[in-house]
Amino acid sequence: MRIVLLYPPPWKIPAPGEEPDCSGEGPPSNWHASCSFDGDTLHIPCGLLSLAAQVRHAGHEVTVLNLYTFAWRDVCRIIECFPADLFGLSCFTSNRRGVLSTARLVRSTYPHAHITVGGPHASALPREMLEHCAAIDTVVIKEGEETLKDLLARLAAGLPAQNIPGIAWREAEEIKVAAPRVLINDLDGLVSSFLYYDDYIALTSRGCDCTCTFCAAPFLWQGKTRFHSAGYVLDMLEQMISDHGHKAIAFKDDTFTADRERVLQICRGIEKRGLNVLWSCDTRADALDEELLSSMRGAGCQRVSLGVESAAPEILRTLNKRISPAEVLAATAMAKKFGFEIRYYLIAGSREETAETLAETFQFIQEALPTQYIFNPFTFLPGTKEYLIAERDGRIQPEQFFSDDFIECTSAPADPALQRMMENLQANPGVRSGWHYSAAERRAILERFPDVPAVYMDLGAALYGEGNLIEAENMVRKSLAMGYPLPGLGYNYLACIAYAQGNLKATMEHLIHAREQGFHQVVETNLQSVQGWLKADGFRSSRTLNLVAGHSFEITCRRQQPVTPAPITLHDPRLPADAAPLVVVPVDSVLWQRQGGASV
Numbered sequence: 001m002r003i004v005l006l007y008p009p010p011w012k013i014p015a016p017g018e019e020p021d022c023s024g025e026g027p028p029s030n031w032h033a034s035c036s037f038d039g040d041t042l043h044i045p046c047g048l049l050s051l052a053a054q055v056r057h058a059g060h061e062v063t064v065l066n067l068y069t070f071a072w073r074d075v076c077r078i079i080e081c082f083p084a085d086l087f088g089l090s091c092f093t094s095n096r097r098g099v100l101s102t103a104r105l106v107r108s109t110y111p112h113a114h115i116t117v118g119g120p121h122a123s124a125l126p127r128e129m130l131e132h133c134a135a136i137d138t139v140v141i142k143e144g145e146e147t148l149k150d151l152l153a154r155l156a157a158g159l160p161a162q163n164i165p166g167i168a169w170r171e172a173e174e175i176k177v178a179a180p181r182v183l184i185n186d187l188d189g190l191v192s193s194f195l196y197y198d199d200y201i202a203l204t205s206r207g208c209d210c211t212c213t214f215c216a217a218p219f220l221w222q223g224k225t226r227f228h229s230a231g232y233v234l235d236m237l238e239q240m241i242s243d244h245g246h247k248a249i250a251f252k253d254d255t256f257t258a259d260r261e262r263v264l265q266i267c268r269g270i271e272k273r274g275l276n277v278l279w280s281c282d283t284r285a286d287a288l289d290e291e292l293l294s295s296m297r298g299a300g301c302q303r304v305s306l307g308v309e310s311a312a313p314e315i316l317r318t319l320n321k322r323i324s325p326a327e328v329l330a331a332t333a334m335a336k337k338f339g340f341e342i343r344y345y346l347i348a349g350s351r352e353e354t355a356e357t358l359a360e361t362f363q364f365i366q367e368a369l370p371t372q373y374i375f376n377p378f379t380f381l382p383g384t385k386e387y388l389i390a391e392r393d394g395r396i397q398p399e400q401f402f403s404d405d406f407i408e409c410t411s412a413p414a415d416p417a418l419q420r421m422m423e424n425l426q427a428n429p430g431v432r433s434g435w436h437y438s439a440a441e442r443r444a445i446l447e448r449f450p451d452v453p454a455v456y457m458d459l460g461a462a463l464y465g466e467g468n469l470i471e472a473e474n475m476v477r478k479s480l481a482m483g484y485p486l487p488g489l490g491y492n493y494l495a496c497i498a499y500a501q502g503n504l505k506a507t508m509e510h511l512i513h514a515r516e517q518g519f520h521q522v523v524e525t526n527l528q529s530v531q532g533w534l535k536a537d538g539f540r541s542s543r544t545l546n547l548v549a550g551h552s553f554e555i556t557c558r559r560q561q562p563v564t565p566a567p568i569t570l571h572d573p574r575l576p577a578d579a580a581p582l583v584v585v586p587v588d589s590v591l592w593q594r595q596g597g598a599s600v
């Protein structure tokens, strides 16, 4: 069968210069053209890539399109060029409105195609999705691989798409929900999406054993974690590195270290297979210990991110986090012994938050000193315990997710002091820098890891920060000679060092060399600064050139379909496949202004 899997835009995005749609399907009322989408929302759902890989492997003809930032005018043209028997749309809370518009568009273009919708938002509100959108035929609830395969088999046999475990459907104007789908027992039985698709995010497990009230994972994955085996993960890593050229990878499992033995096996495997890659992972403060951290650092782990949420015990109780601030402090201190970047994920404004509890969290950051932290405003996500509590208390209704144009559903605090604090945080969203290692601390860490190139780069960076240019250069060169996976960042340091030493020729040579190693934001920024400086006659004027140095674990979002939205080449379906393309639909450049905003 011909299948098109789509990540629809969040709403009908107007093309540059076009008036926004005013029928209720356009941008949110508080949206303005200078806003842009952050790198996290525009990444295609990893599950959609998994679905695509499974059905492609089963012999179907599959196209996956990430339309998240495309102007609506272009979405219409693209849909016209991709006829299919089944369209599958992935629905998060953030793009729920665009999903409905896209389903209607597909229905009007292909009256006989089957339209199915899945994903975290649709899984929580399947009846409502069908009630509000006659264009949708079925909703796939929760894990989708097996359900989609059954659905395709049913459609191929010309049978009605009804009563398949894991779906909701419409039958004679009535909405029905079938029995739940049993979760896949052996995740290793799934074809890795990296066989067909390139991505920098890797998931090595599904679900979480915890029951945090703000998270939809307990609902989506039934409160338990299933893991891919270490061997499967290592093969997956090899595919990412060898087939797709990745040198920095983000493991985004809910709790990557939930099974410590498996992580130790993965780390040993990385070393044994000689996989030269930097990586990060997300986990909990109570799922770390020294042996584990030491292995992870030796195997290329550069950053550990912890779900901290709050430092106020009463808020942690409300959220059912089951981690104390003391445990976070201990985990942070432990991770610092091995030189990790330590990032905290924090929530501001959850139920029962007060100006005092939020101040307590601010104070805690000053004590615990993570290297980075991010505050997200509390949001109600359908499927979470918080959502159920708010619905029970009459503070929220499912209908709002269809009638209101918010991107994420937040609640304004009654206390003006808390409101002000929240506004200040929101005025400056994203990753915040915190504590830095000194050169002396980095030197002590190097003694533990004399064979790890990244540890030399860390020391070089600290020395550079402290103005010790000669030693900094030695360490950066040593790291490069040992095979540091992101040499462009090393050459960028050399450029900064050369400039600080007054050697402009070497500065330029290093920057050009840095650019040849692949795209890095710091290198691009520096090259632009040099150009601006030269234009302003920097040699003769007293203007100083400001160069930025840094090698903080960074993933560079490449602009490529379907991982991130990128230009799509359209072919006339009536002409042979090798005929010249009809047109290439670019991505509206305005919407890419802040594409570097990914926090992975």
Ligand code: B12
Pocket (backbone or CB within 6 Å): 039, 040, 041, 042, 043, 044, 045, 046, 047, 048, 050, 051, 087, 088, 089, 090, 091, 092, 093, 094, 095, 116, 117, 118, 119, 120, 121, 140, 142, 143, 144, 145, 148, 201, 203, 206, 207, 208, 214, 215, 216, 217, 220, 221, 252, 253, 254, 376, 381, 382, 600
């Ligand atoms: C990895 C991850 C990320 C990664 C990658 C996200 C991505 N695009 O896949 C990054 C870091 C980029 C990310 C970002 C964010 N995330 Co996130 N993330 C996760 C996490 C931990 C795992 C998701 C995952 O890949 N699971 C495994 C795959 C297999 O599952 P899946 O993608 O859901 O797909 C399966 C089914 O949903 C279904 N399915 C999905 N689409 C479709 C389509 C069709 C046609 C069919 C048939 C089936 C189907 O089948 C798939 C295969 O089984 C989950 C928590 C969790 N444990 O689920 C949160 C989660 C998905 N994230 C969430 C949120 C809120 C966010 C953010 C808004 C961050 C924030 N500020 O809080 C951003 C933006 C997300 C967005 N697009 O709007 C929520 C989403 C809830 C919602 N209702 O929208 C979750 C559930 C966590 C939570 N807080 O409850 N996230």
